[in-house]
Amino acid sequence: MLASLNARALLLSLVLLAVFLGLWEAASPKQELAGELTEYELLMGGASPKAAVPPPSAVFAKAWEELSDPFYDAGPNDKGIGIQIGYSLYRVLSGYFLAAAIAIPVGFLIGMSPLMYKALDPFIQVLRPISPLAWMPLALFVIQDSQASAIFVIFICSIWPMLINTAFGVSGVRKDWVNVARTHELGAIKTAWIVVLPAAAPTILTGMRISIGIAWLVIVAAEMLVGGTGIGYYVWNEWNNLDLTSVVFSIVIIGVVGMLLDTAFAYCARLVQYQE
């Protein structure tokens, strides 16, 4: 075979996709347009004789329609997919970076000081397994603002992996490297900057990558609860509209955006990776 492994893998992926879409299309019942409908049939929703999951062709048509004008805004219940994604990304990223701004310094502290580690560990262990959505009622009551509550939920769910990974990475810095800093009389800040941070960076970035994945999972659920805007709200709203084509389309979009976020962080992780 002359083709590289990557090329062959891509080809196989495309074949699998085609087979999957083909089977899906074939399995979808044909929406035969009934000729004339009686008034009774119209009243009973007979215009679409049998509600079913839409075939891929319908989803593609919907995708084309949505993506060709992603930023239209026709009132609170009808906004383009781009606007919805934008709201979701805004919430995810602001909650996420707020969490990073706290988790990374605190993780550093915990990783450097065994005392702080032991003192804070019980809190982390209790808070970490709480489903982020369980915070929602409390957040709504305390913050009194649904937007900020959604951001808070993102904050609380993305803080733990970053906190734990930073602490783990910092405490696991090889003693040899710390000794290099000590024998060169580097101060605490220089040691952190020249030795500990670069040594722990791959572990920290892994935590950040896990966190962005979780944050993107949680935002959909959070927006279904708070409503108003965002991709999660969009999915739920289209369900209420009984527009399954839009539901399927937005599911795919959620996956694609999640993948792009993960790819971006994987790229950053490669930048700080080092080989021993």
Added chain:
Amino acid sequence: MSTPFLSVQNLSKRFQAPKGGEPLTVFENVSLGVEKGEFVCIIGHSGCGKSTILNILAGLDEPSDGAVIMNGKEVSGPSLDRGIVFQNYSLLPWLSALKNVTFAVQARFRSWNKKQVHEHSMKYLEMVGLADGAELRKPSQLSGGMRQRVSIARAFAIQPELLLLDEPFGALDALTRGSIQDELIRIWSGSDQTVFMITHDVDEAILLADRILLMTNGPYARVAESVQVEIDRPRERANIIHHPDYYDIRNHLVEFLATRSRALAGKQEGTEQSAPKVVRFGANAGAVIPSEKGSKPGARKRAVNGAD
């Protein structure tokens, strides 16, 4: 002055046993002196605490008893006055070879600007033969020998008063080891650096050292003998074996490692004889002086190897 440049006084290291048992005494009553500019090697079997002594000299470890005095000041904690080369190189893998040196130089000479730091670092990388583009590579892209060269360049570049080498060539093949030994001795010859080096290699010790310290086996290890190597410098690998003293010294060292390190091992009851016995060969043979105090080895005149 009667006190040498570096003086180790009655050093002991004990490790607490896990469950209140007898503490493990690695070494006890180790006393030795190193003169300014001297090249001293220390040889002993694994577990006799050589590395612990070196770490205490570096300030990375604390003795259970005793003290280390350098230049009239007690050693407490690491310092830029003492440079270290570890067996595992201890380079920072995310920095290029050059950056591994520049950060150290910047730490040593805080008032220097970027250009000065760069020129000084390159000078030392050049000395170890790594200035031909290899200085921009990361340690993982360098061979073991090249990594150890970077580590040596870093240690010399900060111009420490005492250079500590912890089996620097242990992980290298014989050819690489030979060429880096030559470089080490060449750089040392052109400086007034004092070197304290751990090695397992008897021939390496004779080639490099002014004096070789021999340690008995642990536990309760101690420095039993101090062998003077009075072979003129520059020494060359090919010629040194023809020196009349060479095999006498070598046999003495091998014999010590093979039998006497074990025979002399164990706890010394009562005796406060802590200074090592001085052993000499050649013109001074037979002059086995019981204590170091009378002899004053002192820094010997050096000659830079003519070969280059």
